[in-house]
Amino acid sequence: MYIPSKSKRFFIKKGILLIVIGIPRALMFYRFSPIWINFFSSLGVKVIVSGEEGKRILKEDSYTIPAEESCFPFKLAIIHAQTLVDKTDMIFLPRLIAIEKKGIMCPKFRGVPDIVRVITKHKTPIISETYDIGKGKKEEEKFYLKIGMRLGFSSRLVKDAYLFAKEEFKKFEKGFINRLNAYSTSELFNYPYKIQMKDKKNYEFKVGVIGHPYNLYDIDISKGVLDIIKGMGIKVIPGDKLDINNFDKKFKALHKEIYWSTGWEIVRGALYFLEESDMDGVIFITSFKCGVDAIVMEFIKHQFKKLKGKIPLLVLSFDEHTSRDGVITRLEAFYELITTKKKNSLNYN
Incomplete structure (x- = not known):
């Protein structure tokens, strides 16, 4: 399973090992969180989302802030990820290359997972699967299949979770x-x-x-x-x-x-x-x-x-x-x- 061997934060629910995954409330969370959260939750994974506390913790010395030349949203993403280190088994930070067939994302989206790894000194594993819809329309499904199967779930279960999350995303977008x-x-x-x-x-x-x-x-x-x-x-x-x-x-x-x-x-x-x-x-x-x-x-x-x-x-x-x-x-x-x-x-x- 794609889990840290030394972690003590797994929960047992009806005899099933429950993994805790953290999602930073930042950047493209505000586009894809309905599909991300529903995907993990339907697999029985416990999801923790960081709080709306970025502006306050920017002033604290307990978190490392990226270089000053970075934009504010990027700084907040790094900080939100740090707040999840001691609360979760893994942090979900996908490497976003392209979210549609044409066009690419800002290069900083590719580097977020690596920066968090360095800043947190690899304390918590990062799920940083590459998301690149520009390669073809099947890439999104492959993205979720890779994540789910690395967490130890069967391909059938993962695909069902993906399809469920897609439907929930459509409901969220409607209206x-x-x-x-x-x-x-x-x-x-x-x-x-x-x-x-x-x-x-x-x-x-x-x-x-x-x-x-x-x-x-x-x-x-x-x-x-x-x-x-x-x-x-x-x-x-x-x-x-x-x-x-x-x-x-x-x-x-x-x-x-x-x-x-x-x-x-x-x-x-x-x-x-x-x-x-x-x-x-x-x-x-x-x-x-x-x-x-x-x-x-x-x-x-x-x-x-x-x-x-x-x-x-x-x-x-x-x-x-x-x-x-x-x-x-x-x-x-x-x-x-x-x-x-x-x-x-x-x-x-």
Whole structure:
């Protein structure tokens, strides 16, 4: 079995050895956690997710923080992983190469498992199987089969767990935008997931938000910006949850130039909001020192300028020093802008 021989943290449940696996609440946890947690849980594995404590522990001396040139989300991922060392038998940190057929992830995603191994001095084994959908559509299933079989489970059991997790992921994604506007952001990714309630509120405005999933939904990074926006009476439409695959064909040439997976996702969302929707505004949530964001930001600004203010664009950049009060001030100014624009539009019509 793919378990440390010296571990004393296994649990016995009805005569079955129960493994404890930790998952850092960081980075692509905010995209794939529904499938990850359901996959392990359906195999009988106990899953522990790190807490929402990154900003606080950044100030402690007990955790090693990566080099200062790293972006804030990357620092948080390393810290979250360290908090799991003494609580779990293994830590799940997949080596993400490509999450779709075209495009690749930021290189730092490949290095996270190795950095955690070094920082934690190999105290806890890391499950760092490579995830590369770019190699073919069967790669995702192979990814989970490798992990499950190395944990000692049969291929049949692992495949059943994978198929179950896929179905649960589909349920999670369905109606996500409504749930996002009905619940606080921090509640959305807590297992067991809230998948029933629908948003029934009436909003005066509707704003599209674009950014990497962790920038949008990790309240440690964004200071709960989505909840602040909703509190202003604005409905939030996240660009990463739009079903606009056919829209890609219109900008096929651009996709070749923007080869980062989540970078293209951000651009696609921005273009859709700009050309195909009735948004009152768009907010781009970025991380300071993110190279991908720096590239796509200039492209997005250029596209918005070409249409001469058709839709207001607000760029919010976050790092560990960003204050919530400062974010609120900028959002209040943005709210006044879209309010004035809407009034002027109504008067003109």
